[in-house]
Each structure stands twice: as C-alpha cells, then as structure tokens.
Amino acid sequence: MKKSKRINMLDKKMKSNFCPQKRLASAIAFSLSLVVLPAAAQTAGLVDVYKMARDYDPRLAQAKAQYQADQQQLIALEGGLRPQIQADLNYANQSSIRNASDIDTTDLSLTLNQSLYQHELWARIDQSELALTTSELALKTAEQDLILNVTEAYFAVLLAQQTLKLFQSREESDRLQLESATASAEVGLASQVDVLQAKSNYDISKSNRINAENSLDIAQEELQKITGQALDQLKTLPIQTEFAPLQLNLSDIEKTAQMQNLAVQTANTQAQIAKQEIEVQKSGYWPTVSLQARINDTSYDRVGSSSSLQDNTRNTISFNVSVPIYSGGSTDANITAARFQSQKSLEALRDSKNQARVNARTQARNIQRGEVLIAALREAVKSNDAFLAAAEEGFKVGLKDLLEVFSARSNQVNARKNLIEALHNQVLNQLRLEATLGDLSEQDLQQFDQLLRTLAE
Numbered sequence: 001m002k003k004s005k006r007i008n009m010l011d012k013k014m015k016s017n018f019c020p021q022k023r024l025a026s027a028i029a030f031s032l033s034l035v036v037l038p039a040a041a042q043t044a045g046l047v048d049v050y051k052m053a054r055d056y057d058p059r060l061a062q063a064k065a066q067y068q069a070d071q072q073q074l075i076a077l078e079g080g081l082r083p084q085i086q087a088d089l090n091y092a093n094q095s096s097i098r099n100a101s102d103i104d105t106t107d108l109s110l111t112l113n114q115s116l117y118q119h120e121l122w123a124r125i126d127q128s129e130l131a132l133t134t135s136e137l138a139l140k141t142a143e144q145d146l147i148l149n150v151t152e153a154y155f156a157v158l159l160a161q162q163t164l165k166l167f168q169s170r171e172e173s174d175r176l177q178l179e180s181a182t183a184s185a186e187v188g189l190a191s192q193v194d195v196l197q198a199k200s201n202y203d204i205s206k207s208n209r210i211n212a213e214n215s216l217d218i219a220q221e222e223l224q225k226i227t228g229q230a231l232d233q234l235k236t237l238p239i240q241t242e243f244a245p246l247q248l249n250l251s252d253i254e255k256t257a258q259m260q261n262l263a264v265q266t267a268n269t270q271a272q273i274a275k276q277e278i279e280v281q282k283s284g285y286w287p288t289v290s291l292q293a294r295i296n297d298t299s300y301d302r303v304g305s306s307s308s309l310q311d312n313t314r315n316t317i318s319f320n321v322s323v324p325i326y327s328g329g330s331t332d333a334n335i336t337a338a339r340f341q342s343q344k345s346l347e348a349l350r351d352s353k354n355q356a357r358v359n360a361r362t363q364a365r366n367i368q369r370g371e372v373l374i375a376a377l378r379e380a381v382k383s384n385d386a387f388l389a390a391a392e393e394g395f396k397v398g399l400k401d402l403l404e405v406f407s408a409r410s411n412q413v414n415a416r417k418n419l420i421e422a423l424h425n426q427v428l429n430q431l432r433l434e435a436t437l438g439d440l441s442e443q444d445l446q447q448f449d450q451l452l453r454t455l456a457e
Helices: 002-017 020-034 044-056 057-082 119-188 192-227 252-258 261-285 329-396 402-436 443-450
Strands: 084-096 101-117 287-302 312-322
Touching: 044 119, 044 192, 044 443, 057 119, 101 402, 119 192, 119 402, 119 443, 252 261, 252 329, 261 329, 261 443, 329 402, 402 443
Parallel strands: none
Antiparallel strands: 084 101, 101 287, 287 312
C-alpha cells in the first residue's frame, strides 16, 4: 500500500516535470539566472558629462602634451649649464714597406667642457621658463573652454528636449481641437472656417514638432562629439529653480578681469617673452667663456720597427674666451626687430585687457538683467496659463472665438520656452563670468549640478 502510494506520487512528479508550460517557465528562469542583465541607463548630470568630455577632448589632450613638451624643452636648455663629457677613441695603422714596419696607434681621450658664461643660453632659459608658463595658461584655458563647451552643449540638449515636449503637447491639443471643430461642423454647431482654422494651426504645430525633433537630434550630435558617447538621459533644470541673487560690483569685476583673465595673463607672458628676445639677440655683443679639461692616452703597438715612439698620457686644462667683433650689422638688425616685436606684444596685451574688461561688464549685466528677466517670465507663464484656461472656457460658452484660443496656446508655449531658455542662460552667464575672471573650475559645475533633477524627481 505504501509502495503504491509512493509510485503514484512519483508518477505525479514526473508528469509535473514533463508539463510543457512548466518546462518552458523553468527554462526561462534558468536562462535568466545565467544572463547578466545590463543595468538601467543612469541619468547623467553636468559633472558626469564634463568628466566624459575631459577624458575624450582632443584639444585638452593637445594642450597637456604641449605643456609636457615645453617642460622637457626647459630641461634640455638647462642641460647646457651642466658639464658636457665626451669620450673619443681613435685607432690608426701605419705601415711602411721600406722599413718593413707596422705601427698601430690607439688614442683614447676623455673631454669635459663646462660653460662658464654664455649670455644667449641664460636668456634662452629665462625665455623657456616663460614659454612653460604660457603652456600652463593654455592648458587652463583649454580646461575652461571645455567646461563652457560642455555646459552649452548640455543645456542645448535640455532646451531641445523641453521644447519638443512643449510642441508635442501643443500639437496634441491642436489635434483634439481639430477633431472637435470637425465634429461640431458636421452637426452644424461650427462653421467650415473654424475647421480650416483648426487644421491650419494643427499643421503649424506638427511642423514645429518636426523642427523640434530635428533640433534635438543636432543638439545630441554636438554633445556626443564632445563626449564621444551617446547620451539620451540627462538631468534637467526644473522650471521652478531659484538662483541666489548675486551682488556684483562692476568696478571690482573689471579690475579682477584685467589682472586674472587667462587671455590677459597669456598676453602678458608673451610680452615678457618678446622682451626677453631682445636680451637673446644682445648676446651677439657678449663674449662666451668656457672651461675644458681633457685626458688623452696614446699607446703604440710596433711590429718590426725601431721607432722611438713612446706611450704617453696627457692632461690638459684650458680656458676659452670668444669675443664677437663684427657680424656685418646682423646683430643690430636682430635687436631692432626684437624691439618692434616687443612693442607689438605690448599692444596685444593692452587689447586683451580692454576685451576682458568689456566681457566682464557685459556678462555681469547679463546676470543682473537675467534675474529680472526670469522673474518677468515666471509671471508671463502664470498669466498665459490663466489666459489660455479662460480662452478655452470662453470658447465653450461662445464668448471667445477659436483664433483667440490658438493665440493663447501659442503664447503659453512661447512663455514657457522663453523661461526655460532664460534659466539656462543664467547658468551659462555665471560660468562665462567666472571664465572671464580666470576662476572657472569643476567646482563651479558641481554647484549647478546640484540644482539638476531627474525626470522622476
């Protein structure tokens, strides 16, 4: 009896195992346990995108390579101040048929040359140090440019995405309006003019949506060009974002820009390089002094010869002084040319300071007016939302015509788009001002990155 019961249970278990549905479910479960599913795409923030671009950007890589090359160039020039040691080996064979002699001569020498005074070398080293400073400034400029490029491309994508959503919403509203007008015209509650007007606005909304899709594709391509990666999910700047008001003193900003702006610093360093070139060319008037120490060992290997040549070792120490006397006037011409180049670089420095001052004032005013503009656009959004609701309600009861509804809807979309763009521009203007002041860094991005939110938040 017990045996029969166990047989029945085993039979049920086997039937259960051979059930097609259960076998398929078991197979799927087993397959899923073996497959590592990719993690959900993470929404990228401003700092995330900047880090991608920093590792990918070719111009930043070029600036880094140039800085490292200039470092090595300075080391190479400084090597001229250190002792130069050289070893020479000379082997000669002298045969004489008449004397039936054969002499092998081996001459080994070790020479040390030490420059004691060389005006051009010292001037070149000072110039190379300034060139290294220029490369460092170029690297910082490339970093600042990358931050601005990333931010501009990032917010261009955000603006394109949000504009597309606004036009999609408007297109859907216009489509429903067209369907309503068509249905009303069929029962005699609306004229054919209302239908044509509704269709006209719907077609315009559809074309705006298509243009917005194209703009989004272009913006995403530009961002991918900077980062080397396709980024579909970005954190967004909520329309309710409030920026802390900035107290900007235009006079202080101007002074800071004229001193710390990277373009100004670069022009100032280049002016110093041009001035140092005058000293380089003046080296044509100065003597050069060097010390040479030499050990020379000469040995002879004689076969069938009675020569009196003897092995010997000689030690020599000498001071060498070289004084230029006349170079055909080329030294004077080179010095004059260097002075003109120095004058040119000073004018470039003056122009750079003026440009930095203008940029600083412009960006500070953009920020000040941006705060007022955002406040005004917030009110415009509220008033246009209210007007659209009133126009739609008035149309239902016959107090408003269809054209007023479409106009109110268009104004609502434009007000929201303008507010979004103004918020983005406020971020960009603050970063541009920091760049003009020579103080833009990743830390500035982090402050604005904290304001961004994912769509689910």
